[in-house]
Amino acid sequence: MAIRPHAESQTALAWSLARAHLARRRTQNVLTILGIAVGVMALIAALSLTNGFTGALVNATLRASPHLSLTAYTPAARDRELEAALKTDPAVEAFTPYVADKGLLTRPAGGGRRAGFDFVTLFGVTPDAARVLHLQPEESQVLAALKPGQIMLGSALARSIGAFTSDELRLLNSTQKRTTLTVAGVFTTGNYLIDSAYAFTSLGTLQTLQGMQTVTGYQLRLSNPDLAPAVGRALTRTRPYSALPWQDIYGTLLDQLSLQKKVITFVVFLIVVVAAFGIANVLTLAVFEKTQEIAILRAIGATRSVITRVFLLEGLTLGIGGLLVGNLLGLGISAYFTVRPFQLPGDLYFVTSLPVEVRWTDLLAVNAMGLVTTLLAALIPARRAAGIEPARIIR
Secondary structure (H helix, E strand, O other), X not given: OOHHHHHHHHHXXXXXXXXXXXXXXXXXXXXXXXXXXXXXXXXXXXXXXXXXXXXXXXXXXXXXXXXXXXEEEEEEOOOHHXXXXXXXXXXXXXXXXXXXXXXXXXXOOEOOEOOEEEEEEEEEEOOOHHHHOOOOHHHXXXXXXXXXXXXXXEHHHHHHHOOOOOOEEEEEEOOOOEEEEEEEEEEOOOOHXXXXXXXXXXXXXXXXXXXXXXXXXXXXXEOOHHHHHHHHHHHHOOOOEEEEEHHHHOXXXXXXXXXXXXXXXXXXXXXXXXXXXXXXXXXXXXXXXXXXXHHHHHHOOOOHHHHHHXXXXXXXXXXXXXXXXXXXXXXXHHHHHHHOOEEOOHHHHOOOEEOOOOOXXXXXXXXXXXXXXXXXXXXXXXXXXXXXXXXXXXX
């Protein structure tokens, strides 16, 4: 029981000395704290913007893309057994049979406008597609109400063709068959690749054009999009369908975004490392300045542990100060970009604005890395101070 007071008195002594040292170098300490704060601020802001960009891109992509597509090995009539299974599957929120085709859309010249044309990926769907896709409410209403001979265009595709609601377009499909379609409306996802290439029509329209009453497969919306690969495997294990989860379609994009986040984290974290060297420099100078003081402390009974603890406490104080200020600045910048998102050209970056998504896991990781880095930076001068021999210095 006698050791506890001794240990507590050593800690109190170390903290008292650390506070005294910090009070004498206020300008250096402020600059050191600001250096760490800038690094942490940049890291939090960069991660939040990267998370926001990734989330916005995925959300925009899934607005007009199903979470899971089941494609029949051989096109056939609607599979009633599969549809019954989908209705009872708790992981499936909605589904629609679909027919997919590609073609060329043409808008004849007229009304003072030149002719327009563009290639299109066309999906024939049922009204249930409005529940499978996550379009805006008014767009979902148009999709659910598509009649035979009507088409709903992506916004960028409509601009490319120069088409407006009620315009008549001519479609030449992949089997060289022609038909005329009326524009019922336009949808916007925010993903330029989808908005510039996709269009929807009724299931019966494409079946009539192809001269067959078969479907390509089924498009599904799940309660949890992350479960798409597992749900797909379960549904196709004993059925003649191939599963195509959205992660496989956009896997390359997701991998690129993940790599981008790692690279940004590493590069920006170097700022924190450089700032941590500022702590090492400040404490190293303090060791040189206080060499005689440290020798006297050692001579009157201060242990190596106490001396080490003094400089570690100084480094820890500077590090925590920098982390706190950096967190406030980083969250402040994130809040600013939340209120006023950074605008981007949609035809270049897929999304029209750069939202912010702050994740607590990122904050914890940033603060943990920052704290460990500052402690490691303080450890070198602390060990140097603890290694001072009082007899040699005093002599």
